[in-house]
Amino acid sequence: MSFKSLGLSEPILKAIAKKGYETPSPIQAKAIPPVLDSKDVLASAQTGTGKTAGFTLPLLHILSENQRHHRRQIRALILTPTRELAAQVYANVKEYSEFLDIRGAVIFGGVNQKPQVSKIRQGIDVLVATPGRLLDLESQGLLSLRHVEIFVLDEADRMLDMGFLRDIERVMKLIPAKRQNLMFSATFSKDIKKLAYSILHNPVQVEATPENTAVEVIEQKVYRVAKTKKTDLIIKLISEGDWQQVLVFTRTKHGANRLTKKMISSGITAAAIHGNKSQGARTKALAGFKSAKIRVLVATDIAARGLDIPLLPHVINFELPNISEDYVHRIGRTGRAGASGEALSLVSADETSYLRGIEKLIAQKIPVEIIEGFEPDPNASTEPIKPGQNRQRSPRRNSKHKGEGGGSNSRNSNRNRNRNRRRNNDNRN
Numbered sequence: 086m087s088f089k090s091l092g093l094s095e096p097i098l099k100a101i102a103k104k105g106y107e108t109p110s111p112i113q114a115k116a117i118p119p120v121l122d123s124k125d126v127l128a129s130a131q132t133g134t135g136k137t138a139g140f141t142l143p144l145l146h147i148l149s150e151n152q153r154h155h156r157r158q159i160r161a162l163i164l165t166p167t168r169e170l171a172a173q174v175y176a177n178v179k180e181y182s183e184f185l186d187i188r189g190a191v192i193f194g195g196v197n198q199k200p201q202v203s204k205i206r207q208g209i210d211v212l213v214a215t216p217g218r219l220l221d222l223e224s225q226g227l228l229s230l231r232h233v234e235i236f237v238l239d240e241a242d243r244m245l246d247m248g249f250l251r252d253i254e255r256v257m258k259l260i261p262a263k264r265q266n267l268m269f270s271a272t273f274s275k276d277i278k279k280l281a282y283s284i285l286h287n288p289v290q291v292e293a294t295p296e297n298t299a300v301e302v303i304e305q306k307v308y309r310v311a312k313t314k315k316t317d318l319i320i321k322l323i324s325e326g327d328w329q330q331v332l333v334f335t336r337t338k339h340g341a342n343r344l345t346k347k348m349i350s351s352g353i354t355a356a357a358i359h360g361n362k363s364q365g366a367r368t369k370a371l372a373g374f375k376s377a378k379i380r381v382l383v384a385t386d387i388a389a390r391g392l393d394i395p396l397l398p399h400v401i402n403f404e405l406p407n408i409s410e411d412y413v414h415r416i417g418r419t420g421r422a423g424a425s426g427e428a429l430s431l432v433s434a435d436e437t438s439y440l441r442g443i444e445k446l447i448a449q450k451i452p453v454e455i456i457e458g459f460e461p462d463p464n465a466s467t468e469p470i471k472p473g474q475n476r477q478r479s480p481r482r483n484s485k486h487k488g489e490g491g492g493s494n495s496r497n498s499n500r501n502r503n504r505n506r507r508r509n510n511d512n513r514n
């Protein structure tokens with residue numbers, strides 16, 4: 086993923102390069118395309134994840150691409166809760182628009198209004214403002230918001246915390262009804278959703294979950310289970326738990342298809358989503374899942390990566406990923422500040438080394454449970470599966486290894502060497 090592939094214009098790319106950014110952050114990658122598409126967007130991602138550029142870059146692109154009328158009138162309004170934030174956002178606007186014919190200004194309270202007013206008088210395209218000073222200058226007739234095309238509410242959660250709701254509502258009345266609205270927030274509370282509902286029009290909702298802190302709020306569990314019993318166990322968990330929206334991860338596309346079929350034949354609505362599916366099929370599966378027509382979405386890591394799905398109460402690893410980081414990405418789909426989620430992993434003997442790797446990465450021991458009737462196979466090999474190997478063959482291979490647990494030391498160390506080599510390969514893939 087590059088900034089260029091997001092469709093930003095050359096002068097903006099130049100400014101990004103000058104700033105030293107190499108790749109878009111996750112929230113930028115998710116938010117920029119719908120903003121460029123002139124959609125209303127509700128975006129949430131933790132503080133420090135680059136939300137400012139997430140709206141500023143596409144906003145500048147839009148303004149510079151259609152500069153027909155209302156030149157040097159306030160065409161974009163960015164509201165921020167504090168003067169520090171206003172100043173920061175304005176600094177970004179200036180940097181990113183260095184190679185564009187766009188002018189901006191910033192206004193906030195606590196300082197003399199004169200310099201701010203004279204800057205606005207000279208004609209500006211983008212205004213960054215705190216609500217109080219904005220309303221103040223507007224009521225004095227010193228600025229007009231009648232030509233605003235893009236309205237941004239930055240740090241929306243802090244706005245609410247600071248009691249700006251009424252001011253926001255007053256600002257809304259001063260800008261044209263037909264406009265593009267963007268709302269960015271670090272958290273995603275009920276109140277934020279309510280506010281979004283009142284401001285945004287058919288918004289595209291994007292989220293990027295923090296990758297490390299997420300792990301702490303998510304309840305994790307490992308079910309040790311025989312490989313051959315995994316399908317039955319997952320069906321039991323979903324049915325008995327009466328879970329209605331479950332994201333399941335498999336390591337392979339075939340695995341995803343196979344599991345999806347088995348779920349469907351046992352009466353659980355499910356759809357697979359992976360690289361071999363057409364865009365149309367993926368969109369349909371995703372829409373079905375979001376609208377709760379489909380209970381289970383079975384996905385591979387790569388397919389799930391860019392997926393725009395809201396956070397879920399349950400994520401199940403039908404198989405552990407061979408790359409530990411992918412585990413963190415996967416379970417980041419569940420849980421969020423306040424509402425915690427559950428991430429379950431079905432782990433068979435041959436995934437033991439993957440589990441160790443994951444526990445090392447997250448610096449946590451994941452509690453293990455064994456369910457009666459779904460016990461792990463005591464004779465199964467703990468040797469990891471090679472990536473790309475047909476999973477269906479595994480049980481046969483395992484049975485060949487029966488009794489090897491007590492093999493000679495030299496044989497064991499040989500196996501360990503092989504295992505390490507495989508793991509290294511895994512990590513390169």
Ligand code: ADP
Nearest residue numbers: 106107108109110131132133134135136137138
């Ligand atoms: P947020 O609004 O989510 O709190 P900011 O927009 O303030 O985050 O950005 C946080 C920091 O990350 C800033 O210093 C910013 O310059 C930097 N940053 C933003 N986008 C990128 C990127 N794509 N690559 C590298 N650094 C970035």
Ligand code: MG
Nearest residue numbers: 136137239240
């Ligand atoms: Mg911010």
